[in-house]
Amino acid sequence: MFVAIAISSRPLHEIKSNRMKKFLDENFLLSNATAEKLYHEYAKDMPIIDYHNHLPPNEVAEDKMFDNITRVWLNGDHYKWRAMRTNGVPEEYITGNRTDWEKFHAWATTVPYTLRNPLYHWTHLELQRYFGINTILNGDTAKEIYEECTEKLQSSEYSVRSLLERMKVKLICTTDDPVDNLQYHQQLEKDSWSVKVLPAFRPDKAMNVDDANTFNNYLTGLEKAADVSISTYNDYLVALKKRHTYFAANNCSVSDHGLEEIYAEDYTTTEVAGIFAKIRSGGTLSLEENRKFKSAMLVNFAEWDCEKGFVQQYHLGALRNNNSRMMRQLGADTGWDSIGDFKQAKALAKFLDRLDRDNKLAQTIIYNLNPADNELFATMIGNFNDGTAVGKVQWGSSWWFLDQKDGMTRQINALSNMGLLSRFIGMLTDSRSFLSFPRHEYFRRLLCNLFGEEIENGELPNDIPWIGQVVQDICYNNAKNYFNWQYIDDTSVSKTTVKA
Numbered sequence: 001m002f003v004a005i006a007i008s009s010r011p012l013h014e015i016k017s018n019r020m021k022k023f024l025d026e027n028f029l030l031s032n033a034t035a036e037k038l039y040h041e042y043a044k045d046m047p048i049i050d051y052h053n054h055l056p057p058n059e060v061a062e063d064k065m066f067d068n069i070t071r072v073w074l075n076g077d078h079y080k081w082r083a084m085r086t087n088g089v090p091e092e093y094i095t096g097n098r099t100d101w102e103k104f105h106a107w108a109t110t111v112p113y114t115l116r117n118p119l120y121h122w123t124h125l126e127l128q129r130y131f132g133i134n135t136i137l138n139g140d141t142a143k144e145i146y147e148e149c150t151e152k153l154q155s156s157e158y159s160v161r162s163l164l165e166r167m168k169v170k171l172i173c174t175t176d177d178p179v180d181n182l183q184y185h186q187q188l189e190k191d192s193w194s195v196k197v198l199p200a201f202r203p204d205k206a207m208n209v210d211d212a213n214t215f216n217n218y219l220t221g222l223e224k225a226a227d228v229s230i231s232t233y234n235d236y237l238v239a240l241k242k243r244h245t246y247f248a249a250n251n252c253s254v255s256d257h258g259l260e261e262i263y264a265e266d267y268t269t270t271e272v273a274g275i276f277a278k279i280r281s282g283g284t285l286s287l288e289e290n291r292k293f294k295s296a297m298l299v300n301f302a303e304w305d306c307e308k309g310f311v312q313q314y315h316l317g318a319l320r321n322n323n324s325r326m327m328r329q330l331g332a333d334t335g336w337d338s339i340g341d342f343k344q345a346k347a348l349a350k351f352l353d354r355l356d357r358d359n360k361l362a363q364t365i366i367y368n369l370n371p372a373d374n375e376l377f378a379t380m381i382g383n384f385n386d387g388t389a390v391g392k393v394q395w396g397s398s399w400w401f402l403d404q405k406d407g408m409t410r411q412i413n414a415l416s417n418m419g420l421l422s423r424f425i426g427m428l429t430d431s432r433s434f435l436s437f438p439r440h441e442y443f444r445r446l447l448c449n450l451f452g453e454e455i456e457n458g459e460l461p462n463d464i465p466w467i468g469q470v471v472q473d474i475c476y477n478n479a480k481n482y483f484n485w486q487y488i489d490d491t492s493v494s495k496t497t498v499k500a
């Protein structure tokens with residue numbers, strides 16, 4: 001059969017131009033009208049609960065101001081540092097002694113080479129949302145952007161607290177060591193600031209028995225913080241539990257662990273007491289002893305979390321500090337980590353099962369760093385969701401290397417296929433920067449786009465009020481209910497702007 005095809009007389013490049021969307025406009029990542037409606041009418045104005053990040057509480061307490069854009073944007077941002085190194089920028093312009101302007105210029109000249117890396121999106125989204133700058137950052141525009149941002153940063157509207165308020169942040173959870181005295185959280189609690197800043201109990205150092213010296217130095221600090229002299233394993237547990245209780249008394253209701261894998265070896269308390277005595281006296285543990293000790297500590301922490309009604313989080317799968325030369329030079333968290341290939345499933349199931357069997361399984365969030373483990377994690381949570389709470393065991397949002405368009409989309413899709421996306425507690429920044437909060441917007445746009453596409457394809461019903469509600473739940477309500485943070489002051493935020 002002959003089919004007539006209408007051919008436009010306009011040249012091809014012009015047709016393309018007409019269809020081309022503007023870079024990072026208001027409908028960025030939204031590919032159809034339904035996605036736009038879901039984002040603009042349901043998701044966009046929802047407040048933010050950032051239930052895991054690495055923001056320094058002292059800077060929030062003192063409401064820090066930044067001298068220039070380099071200080072707030074490049075310092076400590078090892079995502080950007082890795083890109084700069086890959087682009088051939090010498091270390092002196094990254095973590096070295098070059099001036100703040102020289103460092104910014106080095107970043108600006110790297111940005112054009114970050115196309116399709118999430119940094120390209122983050123960079124321009126952050127310039128737009130915080131500074132109202134729509135110019136593309138590169139070597140030519142670096143000077144004007146540096147000057148404009150630096151000038152704006154002098155205003156109180158750019159203090160740390162104002163930056164958080166601007167993004168409708170209602171609550172953040174920082175990451176704190178058991179020996180931390182939480183003085184800044186206490187100071188913040190006394191202030192009548194509307195944003196809650198809560199601590200999270202992260203005892204990674206209390207489990208790290210890889211080096212006796214490091215461990216015993218840590219215990220010196222713990223003895224002081226807990227006011228407990230530590231000779232035996234029992235003393236050790238008393239001291240740590242005292243700190244756990246202290247954290248709970250300071251509004252902490254969340255723990256977090258950064259681990260390569262869950263340790264779930266069989267052990268007896270007598271065995272672990274012997275292992276503790278060995279390392280306490282400076283001995284080196286065998287691999288088996290090391291793993292047994294970590295297994296026991298994980299169970300202790302988890303039982304305390306359950307007792308106090310904490311939510312426990314496990315960030316699993318990072319292979320850290322892989323460049324020993326640069327580790328010696330710059331220390332940890334400076335950009336020398338990657339995705340590990342640890343075997344996660346069996347130990348994770350054994351650990352969660354032990355707690356569940358003893359009725360000591362707290363609400364739990366597990367996060368994978370290796371995307372090959374997506375379906376593994378998506379199905380693992382279903383083993384321990386038993387109807388006692390909505391979404392009791394959660395598969396946490398994409399983090400670190402997976403915190404990007406493809407990583408988030410794949411996490412959302414695997415969770416949809418194997419769990420209940422509608423009960424997901426959503427996005428968090430996991431960031432060290434006060435300018436990272438547009439990542440929530442990024443996630444929300446992707447989420448709305450996935451729903452919008454399937455509504456337009458006829459794969460989901462055109463029930464905008466219901467799907468809009470689900471979107472709002474994933475953006476905010478689910479987290480608020482899951483952590484039971486009902487005291488958050490969100491009355492000023494309109495949660496739905498859609499007309500009845």
Ligand SMILES: [Zn+2]
Pocket residue numbers: 052053054175315430
């Ligand atoms: Zn983290």
